[in-house]
Amino acid sequence: MSSAHVSSFDFVVIGAGSAGCAVAAGLAARDAGSVLVVEAGPSDRWPLVRMPFGLVWTMGSKRRDWRYRSAPQSALGGRQIAIPRGRMLGGSGSINSMVWFRGRADDFDNWQVPGWSWADVAPAFDAVEAHLRPARLATPHALTEALSGLTGGNDPEALPTPERESAGVCRFNLHDGRRWSAADAFLRPAMARGVQVLQNHAVEKLHMTGDRIDRVSFVGGAEVRARKGVILSAGAIGSPEILLASGVGPAEDLRAAGRDVIADLPGVGANLHDHPGCGLHFMGAGSGYGLDASLALDWMAAPFDWLLRGKGVFASPTVEGAAFFDASGQGGTPDIQSHFIPFLLDWEGRRTRLGRGYFADAVVCRPQSRGALKLGRNGLEIDLGLLTNEADLDLLTRGWMRLRALMRDADFGDMKAPEAYPAAAVKDEEQARAHILAHCGTAYHPVGTLRMGEGDAPVTPRLALRGVRGLWVADASVMPAVTSANTNAPSMMIGHRAAEIIAADSAAA
Ligand SMILES: Cc1cc2nc3c(=O)[nH]c(=O)nc-3n(C[C@H](O)[C@H](O)[C@H](O)COP(=O)(O)OP(=O)(O)OC[C@H]3O[C@@H](n4cnc5c(N)ncnc54)[C@H](O)[C@@H]3O)c2cc1C
Structure with missing residues (x-):
């Protein structure tokens, strides 16, 4: 070799x-x-x-x-x-x-x-x-399982597809958790x-x-x-x-x-x-995975769970689900993809953060820049x-605002968490544009x-x-x-x- x-x-x-x-x-x-x-x-x-x-x-x-x-x-x-x-x-x-x-x-x-x-x-x-x-992820987090209702009327077992508005657990190139x-x-x-x-x-x-x-x-x-x-x-x-x-x-x-x-x-x-994209972080007790005392046993067991059973936190590829939707909210052909990660991740340059939560981003499907x-x-x-083409910034801003509305209405039951970032720092579309310019990355x-x-x-x-x-x-x-x-x-x-x-x-x- x-x-x-x-x-x-x-x-x-x-x-x-x-x-x-x-x-x-x-x-x-x-x-x-x-x-x-x-x-x-x-x-x-x-x-x-x-x-x-x-x-x-x-x-x-x-x-x-x-x-x-x-x-x-x-x-x-x-x-x-x-x-x-x-x-x-x-x-x-x-x-x-x-x-x-x-x-x-x-x-x-x-x-x-x-x-x-x-x-x-x-x-x-x-x-x-x-x-x-x-194949569809074998052991998604319960939050990712609940994602299928995000855009309304989806069969929980149906796979998300860019062909129409849809959300749910994705397929992955994983075998036996590897x-x-x-x-x-x-x-x-x-x-x-x-x-x-x-x-x-x-x-x-x-x-x-x-x-x-x-x-x-x-x-x-x-x-x-x-x-x-x-x-x-x-x-x-x-x-x-x-x-x-x-x-x-x-x-x-x-x-x-x-x-x-x-x-x-x-x-x-x-x-x-x-693909340009920008995300939203959600944080709350009893929510997604994260560095939190309530999950200490899960983290300690994670290496063994993964090695012996292909399950547990280490079997998660971080991104577990996706949604595709029309930024305008008219239900047309999707122009935005969202990746869903049932983990509380870092933001504002911090590598780790204590607590539990989840993350979703909005990504422009067909950028023109x-x-x-x-x-x-x-x-x-x-x-x-x-984002050198203004049309991409317009679309990403609308898509990010729609994602925020969808996440606000999501039926995540007891696991639902409030938006932690950017939260109150971004209130309207104008502030969202500025936030996206300051924070957008790529997929x-x-x-x-x-x-x-x-x-x-x-x-x-x-x-x-x-x-x-x-x-x-x-x-x-x-x-x-x-x-x-x-x-x-x-x-x-x-x-x-x-x-x-x-x-x-x-x-x-
Ligand atoms: C962090 C990350 C997450 C991603 N997540 C996903 C995902 O979940 N799903 C998905 O569909 N796509 C994802 N992608 C994108 C996807 O993996 C890539 O689009 C795809 O792998 C590109 O394939 P490629 O053959 O063009 O290039 P690559 O797979 O990058 O292969 C290029 C190879 O060429 C080698 N190489 C480069 N220069 C030289 C040189 N000078 N001499 C010798 N060898 C060289 C590199 O080392 C590399 O092995 C992700 C990408 C990254 C980086």
Whole structure:
């Protein structure tokens, strides 16, 4: 698992994340040629990765999270936003909350990319789900069970969906209370078919012979050759960064940053966007989980409950439920997603807080704001462009106010708690706007930096990078627009389809 014996492979897949693992498995299943997967981070065989609640510690870990920070956000008074990204086998899928949503059918139709309509991608989701087997959380908190009534008339067993107003317990890619990521579902079985994996090796640059990318070099100097092609699956931050570091990108920007240009490709790093969101905290005795004397026994038993029975506080992936609703309150197609966490969490920069409670956020499903990723003289600049389009701020404000009203009316019985933050500090829509500008973050779903499409998109609908040969992109960076919910399942769907496309197109080349 930790070393490659030869320095030449048919395919080199860069990044063992949600998409990269699916690419490797798909190439192996088709006997497309020898495959090496290179991963900057370590193994995911670590108890805090397996344990759902462990993400509280792996997020922000020096070893397993890239811990990026955004450039100062112009619409947010120059605030910088944390951008966690998984750095190990399984990628961000090894530090995420494992919430499983395909997105909305017309998310894919709206991409308007030939071969990527809902009718095209639905079979690939079916195939991915046959491996991942996502299922409704087995042991949700009673508060999360009660969430189904939030938007009215929902069957408590029905799953929330971005297709219509709905709320309830989500599906997760968990088996027996343990994380089951793309590394488990795709990479390990692929290794049994001969795929090799090189971990703890960060790719620095790609190299060309003529117009063909055929070599990859690592930080520290070693190289590996790719006879049939290189597949970039380093994620929406890593993939464009590697291209720009290699001199592939907008020539003017690269020269201004003092870098050599090997291919002028405007569009590399553009179109960066994420789901903006802002939350509400509720706190009260007898409510959700939290650091409270009344739960001392539950916390003490938590490691054993999880290890022996896959249950208890440590079996919670923190986010347990979701709601989708129309911010206007007219009951139309949802434009807001809410994540529900039955825990009292920190706020205003405090890491821990005593007491019990719960949290819900409002997130814009289809943001219009766009930022850009650049490699300047001072290194990587990740401008998320959060809320730079006024329409996103208007929608988020209305959505946040509606969430507040829904939570006020929620039927949580004895477990219901009053709003603790921001509470009385925000009374009306104007104050809500200011609060959102001061506190909004993201749902950790950056996409779009190597958009696929026709015309001037840097990546073709067949996932080939324009302007060079021998390079395909397969990860969240190719999404022209983010899907209406969480992005792990769509990233794996992209990886799964990429393998089919690359096996066919590399054989024909
Ligand atoms: C904290 C957090 C919570 C989230 N929660 C959810 C959720 O509950 N549900 C959901 O659907 N989505 C969630 N997401 C988003 C989802 O996990 C991602 O959209 C998805 O994993 C992206 O897949 P990817 O293949 O594009 O990139 P990644 O999975 O990030 O994979 C990229 C891989 O490339 C590697 N890499 C990068 N640069 C290099 C380099 N130079 N050399 C070698 N390797 C490199 C990285 O280490 C990583 O392993 C969450 C994300 C985060 C960070």
